[in-house]
Amino acid sequence: MTSPTDSLTLLSPFNIGDLTLKNRVIMAPLTRSRAGVERMPNSMMAEYYSQRAGAGLIISEATVISKQGIGWVNSPGIYSDEQTKAWQQVVDAVHAKGTPMFLQLWHCGRASHTSFQENGQLPVSASPVILNEEYIHTPIGKQPYEIPRALETEEIPAVVEDYRQAAVRAKAAGFDGVEIHAANGYLIDQFLQSKTNHRSDRYGGSLEKRFQFLKEITESILTVWPSHRVGVRISPNGAFNDMGSPDFRENFLYVAKQLNNYGLGYLHVMDGLGFGFHELGEPMNLAEFREVFSQPLMGNCGYEKETAEAGINSGNADLISFGRLYISNPDLAERLANNWRLNPLPDVKIWYSFDREGYTDFPTYQELGNRE
Numbered sequence: 115m116t117s118p119t120d121s122l123t124l125l126s127p128f129n130i131g132d133l134t135l136k137n138r139v140i141m142a143p144l145t146r147s148r149a150g151v152e153r154m155p156n157s158m159m160a161e162y163y164s165q166r167a168g169a170g171l172i173i174s175e176a177t178v179i180s181k182q183g184i185g186w187v188n189s190p191g192i193y194s195d196e197q198t199k200a201w202q203q204v205v206d207a208v209h210a211k212g213t214p215m216f217l218q219l220w221h222c223g224r225a226s227h228t229s230f231q232e233n234g235q236l237p238v239s240a241s242p243v244i245l246n247e248e249y250i251h252t253p254i255g256k257q258p259y260e261i262p263r264a265l266e267t268e269e270i271p272a273v274v275e276d277y278r279q280a281a282v283r284a285k286a287a288g289f290d291g292v293e294i295h296a297a298n299g300y301l302i303d304q305f306l307q308s309k310t311n312h313r314s315d316r317y318g319g320s321l322e323k324r325f326q327f328l329k330e331i332t333e334s335i336l337t338v339w340p341s342h343r344v345g346v347r348i349s350p351n352g353a354f355n356d357m358g359s360p361d362f363r364e365n366f367l368y369v370a371k372q373l374n375n376y377g378l379g380y381l382h383v384m385d386g387l388g389f390g391f392h393e394l395g396e397p398m399n400l401a402e403f404r405e406v407f408s409q410p411l412m413g414n415c416g417y418e419k420e421t422a423e424a425g426i427n428s429g430n431a432d433l434i435s436f437g438r439l440y441i442s443n444p445d446l447a448e449r450l451a452n453n454w455r456l457n458p459l460p461d462v463k464i465w466y467s468f469d470r471e472g473y474t475d476f477p478t479y480q481e482l483g484n485r486e
Contacts, residue, residue, distance in 0.1 A: 122423060122450075122451065123138070123423060123426045123427055124137065124138050124139060124419070124422050124423050124426055124434065124450065125137045125138070125139070125447070125450065125451050126138065127170075128170065128410075128432060128433060130171075130291075130342055130343075130379045130380060130410060131340065131341075131342025131343065131379060132342070133214055133290060133291070133342070133343070133379075135170030135171050135214070135433075136170050136212070136213070137169070137170040137447055137451075138170055138426060138432065138433045138434060139168075139169050139170055139422075139434065139436065139446065139447040139450060140169055140170060140171045140172075140173065140412060140433050140434065140435035140436070141166050141169040141171070141172040141173060141435065141436065141440050141446075142173060142414055142435035142436055142437035142440070143173045143174060143175050143176055143218040143293070143295070143347070143437075144175055144437050144438075144440065144441065145175050145176050145186055145189055146162070146175055146465065146466065146473060147186065147187055147188040147189060147466045147468060148162070148188065148468060148469075148473060149188050149189060149190035149191075150188055150468075151188065151253075153178065153184070153188070153189060153190050153191035153197065154190070154191075154196065154197055154200050155190050155197065155200040155201045155203065155204050156200065156203075157203060158470060158473070158474060159190070159204050160203045160204045160206075160207040161207070161474050162473055162474050163204055163207060163208050163215070164207035164208055164210065164211055165444035165445075165474060165478075166440055166444050166445075166446070167207075167208050167211030167212070167213040168211075168213075168444075168445055168446065168447035168448050169213060169440075169446070169447055170213070170433070170447070171213070171214050171215070171216065171433075172208055172213055172214070172215045172216070173215075173216045173218055173293050173345075173382075173435065174190075174204075174215060174216065174217045174218050174289075175189065175190065175218065176189065176218050176220035176295055176300075177189070177190050177191060177192045177217055177218060177219065177220055177280075178190070178191045178192070178193065178220050178221065178222070179191075179192060179193060179219050179220065179221055179276045179277055179279070179280035180193050180221065180273075180276040180280075181193065181231075181232055182221070182231065182232075182238065182273075182276075183220060183221035183222055183223075183226075183276070183301070184222065184226060184230045184231070185222025185223075185225045185226030185227070185230055185237065185250075185300075186222065186251075187251055187252070187253060187466075188466075188468055189220075192217065192219070192280045192283045192284060192287070193276070193279075193280065193283075197283075198283040198286050198287050199287070201217070201284075201287035201288075201289070202287050202288055205287055205288040205289055206288065209288070214290035214291070215289055215290055216289060216290060216291040216292055216293050216343075216345060217280075217284040217287070217289045217291075217292050217293070218292070218293040218294075218295050218347070219277055219280050219281065219284075219292055219293065219294055219295055219335075220295045220300060221273065221276070221277075221295075221300060221301040221302070222237070222300050222301065223237065223238060223239045223240075223262065223300050223301030223302075223303075223304045224237050224238070224239035224243070224244070224245050224259075224262035224301075224304060224310070225237075225245060225250070225299060225300055225355050226250075226262075227250050227252045227257050227259070227260060228260060229252040229253050229254045229257065230252060230253065235263075236260060236261070236262055236263040237260065237262045237263070238262055238263050238264070238265045238269075238301070239262035239263070239264060239265070239301065239304045239310060240264065240265070240301075240304045240305045240310055240311040240312075240313055240317065240318065240327075241264050241304075241310060241311055241312040241313055241318070242261050242262055242263065242264050243261075243262070243309070243310050243312065244259055244260065244261045244262070245259045245262075245299070245355060245356045246259075246356045247259060247355070247356055264313070267315045267316070267317065270317060270327065270330075271330075273301075274327075274330045274331050274334050275334070277294070277331045277334060277335060278331075278334040278335060278337065278338060280292075281334075281335045281338040281339060282338050285338060285339065290343065291339060291342075291343030291344060291345065291379060292335060292339060292343070292344055292345075293344075293345040293346065293347055293382065294328070294331060294332060294335065294344065294345070294346045294347070295347055296328055296346055296347060296348050296369075297347045297348050297349035297352065297382075297384055298349050298352055298354045298355055298357070298384075298389075299349075299352070299354055299355025299356060299357040300355070302327060302328050302331065303348075303349065303355075303357060305317060305318075305324060305326075305327040305328065306324055306325065306327075306328060306348075306365065306366075306369060307324070307357060307358075307359040307362070307365065308324070308359040308360070308361055308365070309357060309358060309359040310357070311324050321361075321364065321365055321368045322368075324365070325368065325369055325372055328346075328369070329372065332344070332346065332373070332376060333376075336376065341376050341377040341378055341379070342377065342378070342379045343379055344376075344378050344379055345378060345379045345380045345381070345382055345412070346373055346378060346381055346382065347382035347383075347384070347414075348366060348369060348370075348381070348382070348383055348384070349383075349384040349389070350362055350363070350365075350366035350383065350384070350385070350398040351384065351385065351386075351387060351391050351392065351397045351398055352384055352389060352390060352391075352392065353389075353390035353391055353392040353393075354389055354390050357392065358392020358393075358394050359392075359394070360394055360395075362392070362394055362395065362398070363395060363398060363402075366398060367402060367403070367406055370383075370403050370406050370407045371406040371407070373407065374406060374407045374408055374409065377409060378409050379409070379410065380409060380410040380411065380412045380432070380433060381403065381407050381409065381410070381411055381412065382412040382414060382435065383398075383400060383403055383411060383412065383413060383414065384414045384415045385397070385398060385399055385400050385403075385413050385414070385415065386413070386414060386415025386416035386417060387415070387416065388415050388416030388438075389415050389416075399430070400413050400425060400430035400431050401428075401430045403430075404429070404430050410432040410433060411430065411431050411432055411433070412431065412432065412433040412434065412435055413425050413430075413431040413433070413434050413435070414434070414435040414436075414437065415437070417434050417435075417436060418439075419450050422434040422436075438459055439456065439459075441459065441460070441465065441472075441476075442456070442457040442458065442459050442460055442476045443456050443457050443476065444476055444478055445478040445479055445480075448478070448479065449479055452479075454479040455479075457476055457477070457482070460472050460476075
């Protein structure tokens with residue numbers, strides 16, 4: 115007799131350098147806004163992540179590297195000693211289940227507002243290009259987006275250093291690695307894309323110059339972590355935060371090809387269209403990235419069991435990360451392994467309740483069975 119997992123490649127182990135993952139089901143970074151106004155990791159977050167430790171690897175929610183990087187209500191930080199120490203309880207809870215955890219490093223850039231910034235300063239970006247959406251949620255309620263201030267050339271090394279220091283703190287907190295958030299229209303993506311980068315200095319213009327900011331961040335973090343403990347996330351098809359550039363295909367294949375030189379742990383590509391599509395050409399797929407990136411590739415965005423398995427079996431993906439399915443299914447990997455039905459996705463209104471509702475209160479399949 116065979117078990118449901120016998121032929122499921124998705125549930126097979128995988129090595130990222132010297133790090134062995136028990137399966138290829140990855141928990142994607144999910145901003146959940148439970149860190150309070152002090153942006154402090156806490157016991158509720160530790161419970162939430164430990165509930166989901168059936169994953170082969172957990173990637174934390176996006177975590178701001180500096181006060182300047184803040185742009186989301188109640189998201190956690192990694193820019194103080196207190197935050198670093200507070201993260202340890204989260205990492206320890208996940209490690210107790212035998213699962214590694216990476217910290218995702220985040221700077222919101224123009225996807226912020228003066229009410230998040232010290233002394234009411236404008237948010238920063240590659241160029242003064244406003245985010246063309248109706249409003250942003252801020253500490254003072256819904257507010258219109260503002261024209262950001264372009265970072266001066268001489269300011270950029272300090273931002274790169276903020277990333278490096280955050281990587282240092284992640285190591286001190288006990289994380290197993292870090293993921294550089296270069297997706298979804300946040301600061302690094304704003305430098306990568308021609309839509310938002312209109313600079314004429316060494317950080318703008320050509321593909322090479324637009325990549326320079328990410329290049330410097332990556333190389334600075336590689337002074338802290340070995341290369342296989344560093345991942346990068348990109349969103350070539352994404353429209354979130356008013357993104358999408360006409361040269362997206364050329365741009366992101368160049369980015370992947372350059373990143374291939376570093377021997378990274380993985381490249382995390384949001385190839386699915388469930389998060390929005392800019393419709394500036396045919397969507398990019400993992401097969402294109404496989405042509406230029408020889409290290410592990412992680413697919414993301416809208417995958418289900420069958421499409422995840424197909425992506426891995428095709429050879430285009432090594433790992434698949436799941437986001438929304440992990441919100442309501444803390445035991446997602448176990449459900450996939452045993453063909454158990456999934457909990458329905460809850461109303462988006464409680465995704466950001468700031469409390470346990472819609473966060474740690476979803477039953478596992480076995481708990482649900484005991485209730486019925």
